[in-house]
Amino acid sequence: MWDFLKAFPLLLQMLFSVDTICALATPNGSGAIGIIRISGPKAIEITETFFSKKLADKASHTIHFGTFKDANQSLVDEVLISVFKEGKSFTGEESVEISCHGSAYILQQILAVLTQAGCRLAEPGEFTQRAFMNGKLDLSQAEAVADLIASQSRQSHQIALRQLRGNLAHELKDLRSKLIHFASLIELELDFAEEDVEFADRSELHLLMDEVLTRVQRLEQSFALGNALKKGVSVAIVGAPNTGKSTLLNQLLGEERAIVSSIQGTTRDVIEETLNIDGILFRLNDTAGIRDTTEVIESLGIERSLQKIEQAQIVLLMSDAGDHLEQTENHASMPPEEAINWAQKISLQYPDKKVIVLANKMDLRTSSLENQIINAVELITISAKLGHGIDELKSKLIKSVIADFDLSNETIVSNTRHWEQLSRTAENLIQAKKGLLTSISGDFIAMDIRAAMRHLGNITGEIEIDKDILGNIFAHFCIGK
Secondary structure, eight states: OHHHHHHHHHHHHHHHOOOOEEEEOSOSSOEEEEEEEEESTTHHHHHHHSBSSOOTTSOTTEEEEEEEEOTTOOEEEEEEEEEEOTTSSSSSSOEEEEEEEEOHHHHHHHHHHHHHTTOEEOOTTHHHHHHHHTTSSOHHHHHHHHHHHHOOSHHHHHHHHHHHTTHHHHHHHHHHHHHHHHHHHHHHHHHTGGGTOOOSOHHHHHHHHHHHHHHHHHHHHHHHHHHHHHHOEEEEEEESTTSSHHHHHHHHHTSOOSOOOSSTTOOOSOEEEEEEETTEEEEEEEOOOOOOOOOHHHHHHHHHHHHHHHHOSEEEEEEEOSOOSSOOTTSOOOOHHHHHHHHHHHHHHOTTSEEEEEEEOGGGOOSOOOOEEETTEEEEEOBTTTTBTHHHHHHHHHHHHHTTOOTTTSOOOOOHHHHHHHHHHHHHHHHHHHHHHTTOOHHHHHHHHHHHHHHHHHHHTSSOOOHHHHHHHHHTSOTTO
């Protein structure tokens, strides 16, 4: 009953929302075509007032060619109109989509005609919000729509698509069903507490709790990967001057993006570029060489380099592995051994970062040096100039991001709100598990289980649908979606 009362304001909004809304569904500006979306109880009625053919008697999911005229019967454009009957559209409402020529003037004229006839301009994300409110999507699927539109790589696209198709929702539904079964056994015992009846085998409850907690924590842990794939993985290329940072950036990109020179301090600022490796987007940051200097501009570049180390998820620490008969001001002073020591310090300060030492300029080395792990620091030998070891580096970058997750079959969480609710679920389950181990009263265990179920339900919007939370979610959508 409490869940129903909390959802009651939204239910009233659903029952009495009679607005017919319209919006441009394609980007602003001129193009070959433009699409205007209309949804609501009068979508067909309003549209056919200005269309050359009747639409009310047309079957759902049909397209009709004709002319669109304004209220004065002046021709606006020749259009294609798609009809979607109530219950069979994206929003669940009666809907129409008008495809016309992509002139900004034509699109604005059609929108003006529709709004004057009774349509209201849609708010950001209002079409998707109506789809959620009408039961066409759960909340996690609705949020996946925005992620799908914003996806910039194959992997971020696949994660959003699987969420849109209900993978996360199905996983959470299964977890909630197990918790419901758990809670029902505990609460049944409470009803018969005076008879000292035990309905559930405690060992089975422990196994059930361990299974659910493990799955919830796995989903929670996947957020680091999902968020990285969604936004792109930040990679900082750092090191002393003339260790080949800019040469490496150019080699990875396959183009001369950064200026390469033997003169120290050539890179004065951070150069940012994106690189797609096997469907994963990496945001590469070529930084200024870190050294002691009194040159003002170079000092600012070095300061930004240190900031990029702090912000990056992966740090590529460049070292000079070449054999130099003598050290000159144009030669790097950081050999691999020194770079490993520096990498250890970075790892201690930022334990959540992956730090890889690159022994560059192997084409200038006469003694052997192998890829290896030294004091928990991974070292990869490369020649950025000749491209040697670059494929191995790319493989390491991918492995550093994916870790042991199976992107093809495993559910990956990429939404901060979902991660927060999963974290709270895990906390409640850990408390419930402690209660089982210490034989605490079943009342407290049941409270923790119910709280965990509530947090899981919040992800899909099954319970505690807060209007402010919904408004915040859909406010970040584009208009027309």
